[in-house]
Amino acid sequence: MSQAPRVVIVGASLAGLRTAEAVLALLPDARVTLAGAEAHAPYNRPPLSKEALERMITQPGVGPALEKLVLRSRLGADALSLRPGLTASGVDTEKRLVRFTDGSGLAYDWLVAATGLRPRRLPFTTAPDHRFVLRTLDDALALAARLASPQRVIVAGGGFIGCEIAATLTHLGHRVSLVEPLPNPMQQALGPRVAAAMAGFHRARGVDLHLGRSLADLHQTDTGCRVVLDDGTMLQADLMVEAIGSVPNVEWLSDAGLDLSDGVLCDNAMLAVGAEAILGVGDVARFPNPLFGGAPRRVEHWCVPGQTARRAAETVAARVAGTAPAPVFAPLPSFWSDQHGMRLQSFGAPALADETLVIDGDLAGLGTRPCLVEYRRAGRMIGLLGLGAAPSALVAHRQRLDTALLQAAHEHTPQENAGV
Numbered sequence: 001m002s003q004a005p006r007v008v009i010v011g012a013s014l015a016g017l018r019t020a021e022a023v024l025a026l027l028p029d030a031r032v033t034l035a036g037a038e039a040h041a042p043y044n045r046p047p048l049s050k051e052a053l054e055r056m057i058t059q060p061g062v063g064p065a066l067e068k069l070v071l072r073s074r075l076g077a078d079a080l081s082l083r084p085g086l087t088a089s090g091v092d093t094e095k096r097l098v099r100f101t102d103g104s105g106l107a108y109d110w111l112v113a114a115t116g117l118r119p120r121r122l123p124f125t126t127a128p129d130h131r132f133v134l135r136t137l138d139d140a141l142a143l144a145a146r147l148a149s150p151q152r153v154i155v156a157g158g159g160f161i162g163c164e165i166a167a168t169l170t171h172l173g174h175r176v177s178l179v180e181p182l183p184n185p186m187q188q189a190l191g192p193r194v195a196a197a198m199a200g201f202h203r204a205r206g207v208d209l210h211l212g213r214s215l216a217d218l219h220q221t222d223t224g225c226r227v228v229l230d231d232g233t234m235l236q237a238d239l240m241v242e243a244i245g246s247v248p249n250v251e252w253l254s255d256a257g258l259d260l261s262d263g264v265l266c267d268n269a270m271l272a273v274g275a276e277a278i279l280g281v282g283d284v285a286r287f288p289n290p291l292f293g294g295a296p297r298r299v300e301h302w303c304v305p306g307q308t309a310r311r312a313a314e315t316v317a318a319r320v321a322g323t324a325p326a327p328v329f330a331p332l333p334s335f336w337s338d339q340h341g342m343r344l345q346s347f348g349a350p351a352l353a354d355e356t357l358v359i360d361g362d363l364a365g366l367g368t369r370p371c372l373v374e375y376r377r378a379g380r381m382i383g384l385l386g387l388g389a390a391p392s393a394l395v396a397h398r399q400r401l402d403t404a405l406l407q408a409a410h411e412h413t414p415q416e417n418a419g420v
């Protein structure tokens, strides 16, 4: 292969852009194409359920919305070929060619899958004009356009995005009912104890929670929709937002011989397992992290696109140079969430814990004073959560977490670390 490889990145969002930057930092001569289905320049998604949604509702207009969301990049305008509005439909791994829905194709030496996720939908066909999702800027604009005056809103799903939407809309004076099948919101991510406290936190701020309930039926009404829950409860609303999880965008890779059972299965170097010269990055990538035992997992946090982008670029640069990338990639996951003016900040993997310890503050006082929670698995620290806590209050505990996770990683066998 020449020293100026053709790198085609499919998916022009956070992971795609950061991969382009990382590849060009290591291989300045690389010919990088960043092709994405959306018509917009790469932009930041987290504000779409928080302050940007609020702004779009209170100060409508696509210009200002995109301006504030656009991802800043250190790349010059002509450093790469940015191709918005281009949707990949297939890959010919023999010819090393990506095909697009407009009939065009791009040859690659290295192909990076950065196609992220799309919202999972409820299995109803009724009330299509009153059902919304929130993944893209266009989704947010469509939702905001319906919220100019106070509305009754059902949020289906009590994960982070559902809870953030519920908090944002309640704050703006909309009447929000949130339906979640588990006993408490965000339970899988935060564990039952913290999730129960978050339920009280949302209720106290006006969100009508229907926990342990799922949607059995959906009807269109004259003014919106009516939801029937599995216990027979009926909820009338003007509109519903479906926030019931996501599906990886992998169909375009279906002929590439990859394991696409939950995103793109990658090894620890971010190389897709089963194909030459294909890598996965960001939300769509399922990869082993030795910090957590080496089982491949997808992680839907904002930090992961940047971390996996750098790793993928190092892998490409090492292969181009005929060397091997650093042996182990062990990124520390972290995420934040803003709900009713309180910031949640998490490090590590609270979802894998079997024990929850409040190490500072108290869960009963959420939103009024800071609270710190330590998560353990088999007696060892595996995660840290700050609720309304200043970043400085987390520093010392983060160091303890880093130490505990690194110790655990060293104890895993190299085979486990390979993870596949």
Ligand SMILES: Cc1cc2nc3c(=O)[nH]c(=O)nc-3n(C[C@H](O)[C@H](O)[C@H](O)COP(=O)(O)OP(=O)(O)OC[C@H]3O[C@@H](n4cnc5c(N)ncnc54)[C@H](O)[C@@H]3O)c2cc1C
Pocket (backbone or CB within 6 Å): 010, 011, 012, 013, 014, 015, 016, 035, 036, 037, 038, 044, 045, 046, 047, 048, 049, 086, 087, 088, 089, 114, 115, 116, 117, 134, 135, 136, 161, 249, 252, 281, 282, 283, 284, 300, 301, 302, 303, 305, 334, 335, 336, 337, 338
């Ligand atoms: C509303 C919302 C709020 C969030 N809030 C937080 C938060 O507070 N904290 C946090 O840590 N994380 C948050 N996240 C998660 C974070 O935004 C994601 O982890 C991050 O956007 C993932 O980036 P990505 O580039 O991997 O995927 P995406 O951002 O999903 O980008 C994938 C891109 O690929 C494109 N694409 C898909 N298929 C094709 C195809 N066939 N051809 C071409 N292009 C294609 C898509 O159109 C999209 O532009 C939030 C996400 C959302 C949606």
